[in-house]
Amino acid sequence: MTFTNEDKILIKCLRESKRYSARRFLAEFPNKNWKLGGLNALIRKIDSFGTIQRLPGQGRPRSVRTVENIAAVEGLVLSQDDQPQTHRTQRQITAETGIKRTSVRRIIKQDLMLKCLKRSRAQSLTEASKVTRLVRAHQLLRSYPAYLVNFIWFTDEKVFTVLAPSNTQNDRVYTGAAMRKKQLAPDRVLRTRSNFSKSVMVSVGVSVLGSTSLHFVEPGVKVNGAYYRDVLLTQKLLPEIRELSGDAFFTFQQDSAPAHRARETIALLERETPDFIPPTLWPPNSPDLNPVDYKIWSVMQERVYRGRITDVEHLKQRVSEEWDKLDHSIIVKAIRQWRRRLLACVRADGGHFEFNL
Numbered sequence: 001m002t003f004t005n006e007d008k009i010l011i012k013c014l015r016e017s018k019r020y021s022a023r024r025f026l027a028e029f030p031n032k033n034w035k036l037g038g039l040n041a042l043i044r045k046i047d048s049f050g051t052i053q054r055l056p057g058q059g060r061p062r063s064v065r066t067v068e069n070i071a072a073v074e075g076l077v078l079s080q081d082d083q084p085q086t087h088r089t090q091r092q093i094t095a096e097t098g099i100k101r102t103s104v105r106r107i108i109k110q111d112l113m114l115k116c117l118k119r120s121r122a123q124s125l126t127e128a129s130k131v132t133r134l135v136r137a138h139q140l141l142r143s144y145p146a147y148l149v150n151f152i153w154f155t156d157e158k159v160f161t162v163l164a165p166s167n168t169q170n171d172r173v174y175t176g177a178a179m180r181k182k183q184l185a186p187d188r189v190l191r192t193r194s195n196f197s198k199s200v201m202v203s204v205g206v207s208v209l210g211s212t213s214l215h216f217v218e219p220g221v222k223v224n225g226a227y228y229r230d231v232l233l234t235q236k237l238l239p240e241i242r243e244l245s246g247d248a249f250f251t252f253q254q255d256s257a258p259a260h261r262a263r264e265t266i267a268l269l270e271r272e273t274p275d276f277i278p279p280t281l282w283p284p285n286s287p288d289l290n291p292v293d294y295k296i297w298s299v300m301q302e303r304v305y306r307g308r309i310t311d312v313e314h315l316k317q318r319v320s321e322e323w324d325k326l327d328h329s330i331i332v333k334a335i336r337q338w339r340r341r342l343l344a345c346v347r348a349d350g351g352h353f354e355f356n357l
Contacts (some may be wrong), residue, residue, distance in 0.1 A: 003042065007032065008052035011039070015046050041047040059322075064103045065111060066282050078115065119181045122352050124287045133283040134350030137342045140281065144251070151336055152251045153241050156292035158225065163197040164305035198312050202319060205237050206292055206331045211242040213239055214323040218317060225262030234263070239273055243245050252276035258285055288354055289341055295334035299326070 003011070014020045020028070022039035046052065074097065076088040079303070090108070094101045108114050120324035146154065201217040215236045221227060241250065252273045254260045260281035269276045305324040309315045339357075344353040 003038065007034075008042065012052050014036055015043055019052075037133065064099060064185065065107055069097070069099055070107050070111050074102055074112055078109060082302065085356070108277060123287060125285055125351060125356065129285050130350035132350070133286060134343055136281055136283040137289070137350070138343040140283075141342050141346070142276070143281070143290055144339075146339060148251070149335060151249055152335070152338075153205045153207045153209075153245075154253045154291050154335065155203065155205040155215070155237060156255065156297070157201055157203045157257075157289055158297050158300075159199050159201050160301070160304065160315055160319055161197040161199040162309050162312060164309065165301070198315075200312060200316055200319070203232050203237065204292065204296075204323070205241055205303075206215050206296060206335070207244075207250070208332050208335055209239075209248065211252070211326075212240040212244070213330065214320055223259055225259045225265055227350070228259040229262070229265045231269055233272075234267060237341075249274050253292060254279075255286070255291070256282055264285070265278070283345070286345075289338070289345065290333040290350075291331070291338060294341070294354075295337075296326075296331060299330060 011025065014025070022036050022043060025039050026034060026036065027033075041232055052181075073093055076093050079087060081102065088096065090104050091103055092102050093099070099107075116166075165355055171299070178190075200219070201223065203215045205212040213236075215232060217223060217227075223232070238252075241252070250273070252269060253276070254269075256279040259265065265279060269278075300319070303325075304315075304318045307318070309318060341353070341357070343349075344357060347353065348356070
């Protein structure tokens with residue numbers, strides 16, 4: 001029979017301290033469902049070797065998880081470290097080596113003690129970008145201590161499409177075991193997608209003090225410096241930010257998009273805001289440092305596409321509904337991470353850091 005680890009520890013303690021026999025154990029623990037033969041064998045091991053652990057050489061000899069097979073699996077599962085795009089899945093390793101998939105899984109987890117991590121998307125960073133990110137992260141940490149972060153308004157734009165982002169890994173169809181794929185209707189096994197899905201662009205501003213309305217960019221409008229300055233800033237974002245901030249001092253943030261760093265835009269922000277983070281201070285290629293990018297948009301996207309979107313008007317309705325329902329505590333929590341992310345960026349010498357958070 002099989003004893004649990006707790007059973008073995010109990011039996012070992014009582015055998016060594018009180019010299020319980022196998023029959024005494026059965027009498028004292030009638031509900032344990034222990035067997036006399038198993039108890040005698042375990043007691044002999046305790047008396048002879050003083051341990052309850054499996055001894056070297058005990059058990060059935062390995063027939064599959066041999067040294068050669070372990071080395072073969074290791075070479076295939078870790079090949080991508082030296083040769084990108086050569087990684088093998090467990091199914092592929094089984095096909096190449098002839099080792100059963102369950103044995104491949106045990107070799108990976110128990111013998112090689114490896115675990116599988118899913119890659120995440122991230123922005124591409126050149127060495128020059130890393131240096132600039134490092135320098136500007138240092139500057140932001142010095143310029144905006146924790147108590148001033150509450151007064152920063154983080155802004156960003158995002159494009160939502162009518163067609164939901166697809167994850168083909170989880171898009172499966174089950175059918176009868178005797179049914180062949182070619183016998184199914186095309187609409188059951190194919191996921192069609194238009195090359196050019198209709199979309200809308202939205203712009204928002206968020207801070208600990210509150211959040212602006214969701215501002216839609218009119219279809220067909222190019223967000224250049226003039227439109228960003230004269231419409232999004234002057235007519236929409238800045239009036240709301242002033243109203244939500246009241247008489248409080250605030251800082252305006254924007255990324256380094258071309259429309260944002262136009263000279264007229266910088267001049268407007270110098271005139272119309274108490275303080276703003278200029279493009280020369282904001283780290284380039286850094287969606288991982290903007291709370292709207294690294295948290296708010298992902299939450300919104302997950303919620304907007306819970307149901308099927310039929311057209312642009314339905315999309316705008318769904319985006320507006322989810323924005324109105326978004327709990328402000330999510331925004332506050334995301335902003336509270338900002339300085340911690342800046343510190344992580346510094347520790348990574350301006351490189352990627354999100355996998356270390």
